[in-house]
Amino acid sequence: MSETIKPIGIYYEHPDWFKPLFAELERRHISYARIDAAHHRFNPAETDSPYALVVNRMSSSAYLRGNGQGIFHTAGFLTHLEQIGVRVINGTMATSIETNKARQLALLSSLGLSYPETRVVNHVSQVLPAAQELRFPLVVKVNIGGAGAGIVRFDTLEGLEAAVNADQINLGIDQTALVQEYVQPRGGHIVRVETLNGRFLYAMKVFTTGDSFNLCPAEICAIPDEPAADFCLTDAPKKGIQVEEYTPPTEITAAVERIAKAAKIDVGGVEYLIDDRTGEVLFYDINALSNFIADAIKVIGFDPYSRFVDYLEGQLKKTQLAEIV
Structure with missing residues (x-):
């Protein structure tokens, strides 16, 4: 050059x-x-x-x-x-x-795509009223998270109330959080779909350990003694987490491409799961910071x-x- x-x-x-x-x-x-x-x-x-x-x-x-x-x-x-x-x-x-989970859900809603039932709050005083509109168990997750940070599960209203009263609820750096119904993924896995230039690049199933509860794949892969800030889903193969290449149904791939184009994401990932109760496809994360999977050639057959x-x-x-x- x-x-x-x-x-x-x-x-x-x-x-x-x-x-x-x-x-x-x-x-x-x-x-x-x-x-x-x-x-x-x-x-x-x-x-x-x-x-x-x-x-x-x-x-x-x-x-x-x-x-x-x-x-x-x-x-x-x-x-x-x-x-x-x-x-x-x-x-x-x-x-x-990328930096606003509430915007992600608004985008999904505008596209007619489903996601876990959620309320967005900007003050701790709104957490309990929001939770009373939802079904337990639920999670409280910060609006600006990344690497799975700032997500806590509550199984009962009483447990959540105790946390609120003890000033243990973290609303994150922008003081905004999602109160969201916990969803058990069917088959014990979530799916991450990577896109490039608005088109499908590859997808992978990431299997849970059975001990995690959070919806973000960085937590759904429970990594013992691994700081959340330093673990990325794409490192899963190196961490011994079961990951499989996967080709989603055509309608899901099309939905992911719609998301990427609407968000003007040149390169990024979209995550979804299947609700084990209902069989419904639920999208839950839009990621404009795609760190491609480790051991890519071994897992997906090419270098992204x-x-x-x-x-x-x-x-x-x-x-x-x-x-x-």
């Missing part, structure tokens, strides 16, 4: 999750720059960017590593980039969905990072052609 061509900016926070992406870019001799999302500044008066395009890989779990400021900073930075015409992979719309970099190369060429025109 010519030295005059601007690099791809990789905007990220986690120190380890993106090593395979960096390795693939380096293997192809694609110029890129690492942008530390946790320690960052920008000039909103700038009208030009040093990057040909920017790949947004900011993590919602950053606050668990002391980098919560990056979550809120990202919205302004990406808005600035888009306003000056920089192509952003997983831009402001995708980020707004290679496909992702193919996509980035294509986007880079489009950007360069647009500049010429």
